[in-house]
Amino acid sequence: MKARWFFTMVIAALIFLAGYAALFVAPDEKTMHAVQRIFYFHLPSWIAMFSALCVVFYANVAYLVTKKRKFDALGVAGVEVGVMCCTIGLITGPLWARPVWGIWWTWDARLTTTFILWILYISYLLLRVLLEDPEKKATLSAIFGIFAFLDVPLVYLSNRLWRTQHPQPVIAGGNGSGLDPLMGKVLLLCVVAVFCVMVLVYIDRYRLELLRNECDELKFEIESRNTQPANLGATSTGRAGS
Amino acid sequence: MKNFEFLLTAWIVVWAVFFAYEITVARRITQVREEIARLRQQLNGN
Amino acid sequence: MTTVRAAGILLGKELRLEFRSRELLSATIIFALVVVVLFSFAFDPTAAESRRYGPGLLWIAFLFAGSLMLNPSFSREQNNETLDALRLAPISPFAILLGKMLANFIFMSVAELILVPVFAVLYNISLAGIVWRLALVLMLGTIGLTVTGTVFSAVSAHARMRELLLPLLLLPILTPLLIASVESTASLFQEQPALDRTWVAFLAGFDIVFLTASWLLSDYLLDE
Numbered sequence: 001m002k003a004r005w006f007f008t009m010v011i012a013a014l015i016f017l018a019g020y021a022a023l024f025v026a027p028d029e030k031t032m033h034a035v036q037r038i039f040y041f042h043l044p045s046w047i048a049m050f051s052a053l054c055v056v057f058y059a060n061v062a063y064l065v066t067k068k069r070k071f072d073a074l075g076v077a078g079v080e081v082g083v084m085c086c087t088i089g090l091i092t093g094p095l096w097a098r099p100v101w102g103i104w105w106t107w108d109a110r111l112t113t114t115f116i117l118w119i120l121y122i123s124y125l126l127l128r129v130l131l132e133d134p135e136k137k138a139t140l141s142a143i144f145g146i147f148a149f150l151d152v153p154l155v156y157l158s159n160r161l162w163r164t165q166h167p168q169p170v171i172a173g174g175n176g177s178g179l180d181p182l183m184g185k186v187l188l189l190c191v192v193a194v195f196c197v198m199v200l201v202y203i204d205r206y207r208l209e210l211l212r213n214e215c216d217e218l219k220f221e222i223e224s225r226n227t228q229p230a231n232l233g234a235t236s237t238g239r240a241g242s
Numbered sequence: 243m244k245n246f247e248f249l250l251t252a253w254i255v256v257w258a259v260f261f262a263y264e265i266t267v268a269r270r271i272t273q274v275r276e277e278i279a280r281l282r283q284q285l286n287g288n
Numbered sequence: 289m290t291t292v293r294a295a296g297i298l299l300g301k302e303l304r305l306e307f308r309s310r311e312l313l314s315a316t317i318i319f320a321l322v323v324v325v326l327f328s329f330a331f332d333p334t335a336a337e338s339r340r341y342g343p344g345l346l347w348i349a350f351l352f353a354g355s356l357m358l359n360p361s362f363s364r365e366q367n368n369e370t371l372d373a374l375r376l377a378p379i380s381p382f383a384i385l386l387g388k389m390l391a392n393f394i395f396m397s398v399a400e401l402i403l404v405p406v407f408a409v410l411y412n413i414s415l416a417g418i419v420w421r422l423a424l425v426l427m428l429g430t431i432g433l434t435v436t437g438t439v440f441s442a443v444s445a446h447a448r449m450r451e452l453l454l455p456l457l458l459l460p461i462l463t464p465l466l467i468a469s470v471e472s473t474a475s476l477f478q479e480q481p482a483l484d485r486t487w488v489a490f491l492a493g494f495d496i497v498f499l500t501a502s503w504l505l506s507d508y509l510l511d512e
Contacts, residue, residue, distance in 0.1 A: 015257070023253075035245040038252040045256065064508045080263075088259050092252040099245040119460045127457065130447040140443045143505050144457060147439070150501055151461045154494060158464035161486065162471065197260050204267045211274045218281040225285075 011196045018186075018193035026186040038096040040187060042089060044194035046114075049085035052078045052198060053121070057149040060142040072138035073209035075145060076128060079121050081202045086118045109159035116155050120148040134216070291386065294379035298387025299394075305364075306395065312360060316399045320353035324407055338411040343473035346407055347466055351433065354396055355455040358437040361388050362445035375510060382506035385438060389502075392434040400426055418476045421483045425476065428491040429469035432498065436461055439502050442509050465494055 022040035029036035056078035063071035093111070094104040105111065124145055131137040306312055327345045331337070365371040374384050404426070408415045415422065440457045444450040468490045475484040502509075 019253070033245070035248050037249055041252065041256045064505070084259060084263055088256050091255050095248045095252040095255070099248050116460050116463055123457050123460065127443070127447060127453065130449055130453060132448070133446070136446050139508055139511065140446060143439070143509055144443055146505065147436070147461060147498070147501060150497060151464070154464040154497065158467045158490060161490070162467050194256075201260060201264050201267065204264065204271065208267050208271045208274065211271060211278065215274055215278050215281065218278060218285065222281060222285055 008200070011193070011200055014189075014193040014196060018190045021186045021189050026183055027180060029183075032100050035096060035099045038092050040190040041194065042092040042096060043187065044191040045085045045088040045092065047191055048194050048198035049082050049089060051195065052082035052085060052202060053117075053149065055202075056082060056145060060145040060149070063138060063142045064146075069138065069213050070210060072142070073206055073213060075138075075142060076125075077202055077205035077209055079124050079145070080205055081198060083118065083121050083125065084201075085198060086114065086121070090114065090118060107163075109156060109163050112159045113152065113156040117148075117152055120151065124148060289379055289383075291380050291383045294377075294383035295386035295390060298374075298384060299390045302387060302391030303394065306391070312357060313395055313398060316353045316357040316395065317402055319356060320349040320399060320403050321406065323349040323352055324403070324410065328410065333411070335412060339413060339477055340474075342407070342411050342413055343470045343477060346404070346473065347429065347469045349403070350396070350400065350429070351459060351462060351466060352455070353399065354430075354433050354437060355458050356451075357395060357399075358392060358434070358441045358458075359444075359451055359454055361392060361438055361441040363441075363450065366445060371510070380506070381510040382503055384510060385442070385502060385506045388441075389434055389438045392438050393430060396430050396434055397427070400430065413477055418481045421481070422473065422476055424483075425469060425472040425488065425491070428488065428495060429465060429472075431495045432465040432491065433462065435495065435498050435502055436465075439498075439505075439509065465491065468494065 018040070022037050026037065026040065028034070056075050059071045059074035059078060062068075063075060097106075098104050124141055127144055128137055128141050131140060324345060327333075327341075331341070333341060362371070365374075371384075375381065404422070405415070407413070437454075437458055440454055440461075444453040444457060447453050468487045472484050472487040472491065475482050475487070
């Protein structure tokens with residue numbers, strides 16, 4: 001318990017530090033000025049999302065192999081956190097693009113892939129809602145999760161191939177190509193801060209899922225005790241028949 | 243700062259989303275913990 | 289019994305079932321036709337536009353019709369719980385899956401064989417000289433569609449709202465297939481038709497990835 005409070009404080013401090021650095025310490029970008037600072041949260045949210053979804057893939061495979069509920073819990077928690085990070089990225093992106101390039105959105109390879117990824121993992125959550133039996137829910141969503149994860153590089157590759165054939169307005173990613181060293185340090189700080197927040201939320205969501213499973217098990221046990229009438233003692237007397 | 247409202251909105255979105263999610267998760271954890279305690283009592287009472 | 293032989297027997301069963309009533313096949317073909325016709329009302333394409341948007345329209349019609357056609361794959365089994373009986377047989381789960389994939393592939397291909405000439409007539413696109421190459425592209429695209437679709441049909445068979453869920457799960461996963469198929473078909477519809485090696489290779493790769501994944505996961509998919 002104490003350890004958790006300690007880490008929460010550390011992470012809160014990290015957030016404030018990262019925020020301060022992003023807003024005031026990082027040098028102003030030449031052409032985009034202030035609005036470019038969105039980048040310090042935009043990129044970290046992608047890194048957080050990608051990390052969460054890698055853990056989800058591991059959890060999906062691990063569940064199928066071991067059938068342990070904790071991996072199912074790890075999977076669903078990761079998908080929720082991943083979708084959340086993806087949403088943050090999909091919102092901060094256009095907020096950055098609009099003032100800088102005048103457009104909210106474009107269908108380039110990266111954005112399209114991210115959008116499809118977002119839809120895929122929301123479908124994962126919807127699938128879980130629509131499946132009632134807990135074991136089927138875990139197994140089938142794990143299978144879908146594996147397919148989704150395998151699909152993502154294919155989505156990216158196909159969009160990349162496609163978009164290089166059709167010339168597109170060039171969107172400079174600002175993704176670290178020739179980044180000013182101070183910007184680099186601020187970026188690293190923000191990546192660490194957002195990543196830690198993601199891990200914290202992930203752990204909590206995982207704990208929630210484990211607790212829910214425990215709750216369901218208790219309910220099941222109570223129910224099974226209620227359906228057995230109170231003659232448990234009689235069966236041990238060894239009397240046959242009747 | 244030019245285009246400050248975009249920067250501010252983005253900043254708010256990032257932390258508001260994380261914060262709101264964390265709060266809902268924490269609340270649900272408390273609820274489930276209470277229910278588990280209740281169920282345990284019921285089980286031991288039988 | 290080997291997997292392939294078992295799949296073959298199951299394929300025979302599926303084909304016999306379907307050709308008794310032919311309802312699934314007819315519904316699929318008519319639905320795809322409706323999509324094709326609706327497009328002409330919605331967009332009223334010129335000849336140049338037909339050539340440009342034709343491939344996209346064709347594949348969207350196939351994807352929509354396909355995702356509707358794939359639903360009964362496994363939901364049919366649920367009515368009489370025949371799937372349990374199948375799994376009791378001494379055959380691998382992949383044999384069951386493969387049998388259904390092959391059946392769906394054949395149904396879809398029959399539908400396409402009828403639809404592509406109709407489409408060519410309606411939109412004045414000449415198929416002369418490209419028939420075999422087009423058949424290759426259609427085959428690779430259909431393999432991807434039916435492999436993934438059959439797996440997701442098994443996944444969504446246990447869920448509520450499965451008729452809506454299957455397209456929702458399937459179509460986003462198939463976006464790379466859609467792009468690759470459309471681009472391959474488009475390069476065949478050009479003035480100088482050419483088989484785009486990159487996209488065809490991509491299609492083959494897509495098929496291999498998901499067929500392999502289906503094979504590896506088939507045990508878990510049909511496990512109860």
